[in-house]
Amino acid sequence: MYLELEKRLAERLRAVLxxxxxxxxxxxxxxxxxxLKMGELATPVALQLARTLRKAPKIIAQELVAAIGSLNGFASxxxxxxGYINARFDRASAATAIATGTEHSPFAQDHALVEHTSINPNKAAHIGHLRNAILGDTFVRLLRAAGQQVTVQNYIDNTGVQVADVVVGFLHVEGKSAAEVRSVIDDCAERFAKSGKFAEAFDYLCWDLYARTSQWYTTGTDAENEARKKLRYDTLHAIEHGGNETAEIAELISTAVLRRHLETMLRLGIEYDFLPRESEILHLKFWESAFELLKKSGVLYFENEGKNKGCWVMTRPCAEVTEGETDEDAKVIVRSNGTVTYVGKDIAYHLWKFGLLGKDFGYKQFFSYPDHECWISTEHGEANHPHFGGAQAIYNVIDSRQSDPQANVIQALRGMGHAEQADRYTHFGYEMVALTPSYAAQLGYQLSDEDRAKSYIEISGRKGFGVKADDLMDLMIAAAKSEVVKRHTDWSDAQVEEVASKIAYGALRYYMLRFSRNSVIAFDQDMALSPEGETGPYLMYAAARIRSIFRKGQTTPENVLAEFAQLSPEKTAAFLSGEENEDIWALWLRAGQRMSVLDQCIGTSEPMHLAKHAFQLAQDFSNFYHHHHILTEEDAAKKLFLLATAAVALRELVAVLGWLGIESPEAM
RNA sequence: GCGCCCGUAGCUCAGCUGGAUAGAGCGACUGACUACGAAUCAGUAGGCCGGAGGUUCGAAUCCUUCCGGGCGCACCA
Structure with missing residues (x-):
């Protein structure tokens, strides 16, 4: 509603101007x-024009107001x-528009590609990965709400050094044979399926092995360390090359871990459409095609001088290059030994994303969701598969530290003449997740006095210091359960479990979304789960309370809104005016802002705005709830109006929470 | 050395393309359950928006500079 009126007024003003x-x-x-006393919408346009028009802003504003005349949906x-121009809505017609809730999204119908999660498939997911996946998944929900067609990708670096480390761990630290590794994977899967205990799952086993292997590289004699390091890179190269037993084991390990990651994320309602893997980018020779295109466009050039002699290099985004001089600072894309760097492969991959490479992956089905399949890349795929890639806009959810390589890829695209694609390439960066000192201590980590004084404690997967995602969720569910049990002694165990899970997942998602992307989150379970303040449980509680009103009133929001449509505009206007009803009007207005908040979120690639909006909506409702008693209202029309207010609040709250990926329980 | 991000209330954070009196939550203090769920609500105290210049009718927001904090800048992946 807000967005529509805003556009209508802006259009009229533009014409008048x-x-x-x-x-x-x-x-x-x-x-x-x-x-609110000043109106619902305002523009300082007259102030802005005062200089160019050489007129007092107040005079301009007065002339504009006179010229606007009357406008549908506005009262005055x-x-x-x-020199502000303040606009007042026609409250009754605004309320009607909000109550029908038919506002459609005014956005372009693009095909967008969002890539998120992208965890190295060598160990269990941790709390930092949760922020990535939750941010990405929420943004996907927002784009879809705006009517865009979105494919969700999770890029798998299955041929990287991190996977190699776990392979080294199994084969050389633990001295297992290939057959033994296979049976470990199978045993874990079997035990985990039976017990449901994450501690027995394969990704947890790898978590510890990875930490041990990382240490193993540095804890021998110098000669041993040297040999171990060689082993590490020999293993890596065998994996990259493919077609050997080491690569086969790596594939088994990374696939088993990947499957666990998908299960972990599914707990939070996070799903994927396609899993492109590094191994196919290598084996299907994406780089070779990209290399030709890069050479042809002149983005890459062969360096004959200086420290990068013998390499194919690219000028960096902000570099100042003087003619005839060697650019020592250039980014190496192809090494002097002929191998390609990470950025090179990434350029090839991104050309594919935009449909500019002229090559495609093979596809096979990998993981089933209730209503769709998730596909994975393969060399020789199934004949019938959906089409991925060829997007008009892409969003890469990758932590802020990767901004430099991301900028390099964008630079390459622009250099190749794909300016439009470069502009629609968004590095959806975000800061890390740390722990509050008190939560780190609660998790059993020993802290120094110096640590305790910090505002947050960093985590490190390599050192095995951190919280695994599944453990974190289990801890939160257990905490939520103890609260639920206290309040509902009559509930069955299954009922408690279900509601506690919803509360825990909602609390986690909200906490990961309530901060702007570039602020470090110091995670604390108690803060996230608190029923007070700006938290998921507060929002869910507000929704549960509204639902309870309808249960007790023996009606439904749908019925109430249908009946409300019959109420005369005069009555509605009367109920929405006057000092004592300002809080109700404020609530209706908030309910009407969903689309404009969505617009803001997509425009700034910042889901936080929606999280704040949801909180304010719940707050506005709570405020209304305590000032107006609904079910005992004697005036039938007034009671209907109050019920409609609750219905609108619930509908908006549920919709917005849905976009945030938060389910609200019927009761809690 | 170059580049990016951050510095706003005791703490954790919002503040959209410059605009009206800088806002939330937590914590502190006061109040409100014989009415729809008090996992709630209302109220009070608390700020030279890191410092200094500049642009502008107008700056937390834009520019310059300094101070303080974080992170990038490999022929590693």
Whole structure:
């Protein structure tokens, strides 16, 4: 509703400005006044134009208001302050629009590709990976809500050094044979399927082995360490090359771990469409095709001088290059030994994402969700498969530290003449997740006095210091359970379990989403699960309480809204005006802002705005709830109106929580 | 050395393309359960928006510079 009226007013103003002053503005600034008493929408456009028109802003504003006349959906316009134009909505018609809730998204119908999660398939997922996946998944939900067609990708680096380390761990630290590794994987799967205990799952076993192997490289004699390091790179190269037993074992390990990652993320409702793997990018020779394109476009050049002599290099994004001089700072893409660097492979991969490579993966089915399949890359795939890649816009959810390589890829695209694609390549960066000192201590980590004074404690997967995602979720569920049990002694165990899980997952997702992407999250379970303050449980509680009103009133939001549509505009307007009803009007207005918040989230690639909006909506409702008693209201029309208010609040809250990937229980 | 991010209330954070009196949550203090769920609500105290310049009718927001903190800048992957 808000977004529609905002656009309508901006359009009218643009026409009036052109007609009266000959001024053409691409954008009419619009804002929400600091106080509802001033109206629902305001524009400082007259202030902005004062200089160019050489006129007092107040005069301009007055002339504009006169020229606007009347506008559908608005009650009045007035000049305020130094030259603001404040607009008041026609409250009854606004309420009708909000109650019907048919506002559709005004966005372009693009095909977007979101890549997130991308965990090295060599150990269990940890809390930092959860932030990545939750951010990515939420953004996917937002794009879909806006009507975009979205494919979700999870890039798997199955031929990297991290996988090699676990292979080295099994084969050389533990001295297992290939057959033994196979049976370990099978045993783990079997035991885990039977017990459901994550501690017995294969990704947990790898977590410890990876940490041990990392240490093994540095804890021998110098000569031993040298040999171990050689072993590490020999293993890596065997995996990259493929077609040997080491590569086969790596494939088994990475696939088994990957499957666990998908299960972990599914707990939070996070699903994927396609899993492109590094191994296919190598074996299907994506790079070779990209190399030709890069050479042809002149983005890459062969360096004959300086420290990069013998390499194919690329100029960096912000580099200042003087003609005739060697650019020592250039980014090496092909090494002097002829092998390609990480950025090179990434360029090839991104050309594929935009459909510019002229090559495709083979596809096979890998993992089934209730309503769709997740596909994985393979050399020789199934004949019938969906089409991936060829997106118009891409979003890469990768932590902020990777901004440099991301910038290199964008630079290459632009250099190849794909400016439009480069502009629609978003590095969806985010900061790390750490732990509050008190939570780290709660998890059993020994902290120094210095650590305790810090505002957060960093985690490290390599050192095995951190919280595994599944453990974290289990801990949160257990904590939620103890609260639920206290309040509902009559519930069955299954009921408690279900509601506690919803609370825990919702609390986790909300906590990962309530901060802006570039702020470090110091995670604390108690803070995330707190029923007070800006948390998931607070939001879920608000929804549960509204549901309980309808249960007790023996009606449904749908019935109430259908009946509300019959109420006369005069009555609605009366119920929405007056000092004592300002809080109700504020709640309706908040409910009408969903689309404009969505617009803001997508425009800034920042889901946090929606999290804040959901919180404010719940807060507005709680406020309303304590000031107006609904079910005992004697005036039938007034009671209907109050019920409609609750219905709208619930519908919006549930919708917004759904976009955040949070399910709200019927009762909690 | 170059580049990116951050510095706002005791703490954790919002503040959209410059705009009206800088906002939340937590914590502290006061109040409100014989009415729809108090896992709630209302209220009070608390800020030279890191410092200094500049642009502007107008700056937490833009520019410059300094201070303080974090992270990138390999022919590693």
């Amino acid at each position: 052109k007609d009266k002053f000959g001024a053409e503005l691409a954008q009419i600034p619009m804002e929400i006044p600091p106080d 316009f007035e000049v305020a302050g130094a």
